[in-house]
Amino acid sequence: MSRYNFAQTEAKWQRRWRESGVFRVAAQRGRPKYYVLEMFPYPSGKLHVGHIRNYTMGDLVARYRRAQGFNTLHPMGWDAFGLPAENAAIASGVHPAGWTLDNIRTMREELQRMGFAYDWSREIATSDPEYYRHEQKMFLEFLKAGLAYRKESWVNWDPVEMTVLANEQVIEGRGWRSGALVEKRLLAQWFLRITAFADELLEALAGLDRWPERVRVMQENWIGRSQGARVHFELVGKGESVEVFTTRHDTLFGASFLALSPNHPLSLRLAEKDPELAAFIAECNRLGTSEAVIEAAEKRGYRTGLEARHPLDERRRVPLYVANFVLMEYGTGAVFGCPAHDERDLEFARKYGLPVIPVVLPAGEDPARFAIGETAFVGDGVLYNSEFLNGLSVEAAKQAVAERLEALGRGRATTVYRLRDWGVSRQRYWGTPIPVIHCETCGIVPVPEEDLPVTLPQDVRFDTAGNPLDRHPTWKHVPCPSCRKPARRETDTLDTFFESSWYFLRFCSPRAADAFTAEDARYWMPVDQYIGGVEHAILHLLYSRFFTRALRHCGYDLDFDEPFAGLFTQGMVCHQTYQTSEGEWLFPEEVRSEESGRLVDPRGRPVMAGRLEKMSKSKKNIVGLERIVETYGADTARLYLLSDSPPERDLEWTEAGIEGTWRYVNRLWRMVSAPPLPLPPPGAAPPSALGPQLEPFRRQIHKTIAAVTDDLDKFRFNRAVARIRELSNALEELPLEAPGAASLLRFGLETLCRLLSPMMPHLAEEMWEALGGKGLLAAEPWPKAEPALLRDEEVTIAVQVNGRLRATLMMPRDAARPEVEQAALALPQVARWLDGRAPKKTVVVPNRIVNIVG
């Protein structure tokens, strides 16, 4: 008996699947569909085991749904634009396109060696002009619809690289690669008007019942809707007013100051004539982003000397400050302070000696005595000290104030959002060119549709800083499509999140002349099960939700709003990290354990074992997929990734764990390659009646089918694996001498194959074939449990005395209460623990438990 030859077997079945085209699908109207999608990868080089956990889960779902009869779409492609390709170009002179294609080739091979059931005929790469031409068209349509626009915006500018950096690329105020101090620059940038859909995106979250709660909460916070009012405060003697945003307009009569953001236009204007204020503003800006957190506690303000009139009481005036805690980016960049009912305002008021006027009285307090001490009162109560609002609740007062303000023309109820429009401009080469032309006469002119795609020039150099498109000698010089005068192309490219915002649609019609066809999208969309990392909880998922709506708004024929009906966010794969005493990271395979247990590196230097962390290249704690597949095979890796932890939690990759799985793979193979007794030919009907020895085994097979099916439906893959292992344990204990054992064993093994096939498809096919199965197991239906066999004829009933387990009892299923009770009371253990007392009460839970209280 030889060991299971995974290398040969896996190659064999991969070939058969490919040749038979089983995983190729086409829309078939009237047939139920299922669309499984894993977040497509960026082709960064090689895969490690951390990458493939979600593909393994996706493949399990795809194969399982297929077996259940769904026409299952399971595509794969490449998020192929992005910075690493350019970094590689800068570092080693390779062209981003070649680098990317090489990586795609490697990674495609690696995925194919894993045996994933993708429809490879639908493969796409977003860097392909055949892909991005459609998104250039989308961009132009957004432009036409007013959903894309250009405006000046502050960006992180790296003066050495001469490029804009994303926030994540700024580390402690410096460019991540150049180390240069990042400057804030005002640059004209392209934006998508995602805020136009803020309400819709927020409200539709409630309907995403197959999304994780926390992702919905994160998106909700990100959109950050807050309902309040805009209020105008007229500046005394200035003939202008300041507009503030507040959610507590009910407390307007408690106002004791007004505060502007240091970047508020009025602050800047005032600073022109007030050097002290200018210095204060400069100081606020210097504190900037990262240090602001540290200094958070300190609220500081600068008193401008101006005063504002209270909008509801002409006689009252409040001082105007410029304060460091007011953000220009939120609301109107100005606030009014009501210290009695806001913690931050109270801190500010105490510091600058401003009045604290309570206007909301907590229930049960005496208005004559109530005073604000250390903390502001932010709860509900009844208004007082507030003229026409006195006696109203907070809610009623808000409404009354809004109405009054509106009547006076000094404000109105309004809603603001934390969400900003999506800046899509990148001063980068390796991305989709933004298809517009700048003409001195005509302004911004869209590239005519017949001229799409605007493709990237191949002859670019990365040896100097800045955007190669901008430096290219000819590329940007084109005649204006409108007036024919010399003009220049936009040299910014699109954020790569643009590509991933609609790729799921392209997969429906990957070779269509248009971005997608309405028929295909109607049939396949929405994605039934989307699987990916929680790190995309906000941006990618929100952008995709926005895109779906925006495309529809622009006339694309889509009959749904939400692209992803079900979302699952899987945990990361972690591994121990290793470091030398000099702090140098080591790959796991570089670390050797001496006999003493001491860890050393290849040169014998001591190594410290660090904490478990997410596999990443930087910490070198990665386990290469290639080595694992060569040592244990794809199936072993797949099963291990599914079995060791619940899918939503992090998984620790250990060599011992994969070894254990490998032993199980061999055990399974032995069970069919060398069965303990000759099996009847396939297709022979199992005996209808089995003796009492075998009957429980038959029931267990059916129970396993039911349990595994339920577990897979609920994404409890680790439990499903445990059930399957229980079944294989049971099949090894089958009483072989009992009549019908061979036939039952065949049934058990065939069931095992079917249940295993989504997890370990190659092994399952090989086992199936060894059992004499005809055709591909991948084309076989999912097994069905016989409902009658899921319930036992005889049940074990736990017997408790005063809530403590004292004995168990075998009874026929659904035995009558008195019978069970009597049987329990007759037990010697019960008599012993009752110790002569009469039972006061007996609780009987049918088929489960008897509790005797005495």
Added chain:
RNA sequence: GCGGACGUGGCGGAACGGUAGACGCAGCAGACUUAAAAUCUGCUUCCCCUUCGGGGAGUGCGGGUUCGAUUCCCGCCGUCCGCACCA
């Protein structure tokens, strides 16, 4: 600070309010073997009495509801994640 999740053996983890620790990893003992690997069998939450067997404690801590709580409620402690001067 706000919001969310989580806390069970040496480890990963199972348990519709009903026999806590399924399944696996690691460990220990044994069988097979000249030997090793592989394989197989048994044991493995802790403590106590012990021959069989039995008893007690136990799911972060403290309370509560219940015949019965890992599960539900209240209050702490801890870990992780997200957001954070949001007006």
